[in-house]
Amino acid sequence: MSGSQPMIAASEITKHYGRLEVLKGVSLGVERGQVKVVVGPSGSGKSTLLRCLALLEPIESGSIVLDGEDVAWQARGGRGERSLVPFRSQLCMVFQHFNLFPHLTALENVMIGPVHVRGVDRKEARDEAMALLARVRLGDKAERYPHELSGGQQQRVAIARALALRPKVMLFDEPTSALDPELVREVIDVMEELARDGMTMIVVSHEMRFAHEAADAIVMMDEGRIIEEAPPDRFFRDPTHERTRRFLQLAEL
Ligand SMILES: Nc1ncnc2c1ncn2[C@@H]1O[C@H](COP(=O)(O)OP(=O)(O)OP(=O)(O)O)[C@@H](O)[C@H]1O
């Protein structure tokens, strides 16, 4: 496969909730190992876009191609939800509110995907999960339950749990915005390391330091459209759109 082929490419996707048109023809491509950060005002459709890309929501039109395979889930028109199961684990989403299983330890939270989705045996899944917990710097917290961990630690378990599925693309929806400021850095550090290691990532985030340091491009959404995409330097220094300028000023980024 050619190196320039996008790992994930959305083309002209549209999405309504009832009569509200939330995505009005959004196209976004991310090459293998690239990181794109999505910003934009509240309600502009950022989370909806990620959920559609993660195949958690059907789109109405357009296409989503993952590593060369058309995976778009269109509520009407052929493809049913069942046929998406093999693709879902290739597109892992990390949410603002961690969504760990409260009755499982950190280790069990990370093991559960490989055991149930990939059919890995428990011994192997355990070794892998321990290695992943070490990678997110939680090797000493394997036996802790979520309520025994800080928010930053829980989010790092959630990242390890996503990594355990060996996704092709990781999607982050404001992964640090539920965290106390002093815990943000430890999660961002892990994300920056993932980016350096070549993970393909789409990240909705207000963490501009992360955007500056890790992003190949910043994508600005407004009212269900991508209105601008540029490398971080240019995006922050010299945005093309008046709307982006206003957003950057108001956001005091
Ligand atoms: N499940 C849903 N049902 C109906 N409307 C929805 C649903 N999810 C989102 N919306 C609407 O779609 C629009 C886009 O929402 P979305 O959550 O994608 O925005 P966002 O850019 O992520 O905003 P924020 O920055 O506040 O997280 C909003 O008007 C929202 O109210």
Ligand SMILES: [Mg+2]
């Ligand atoms: Mg959102």
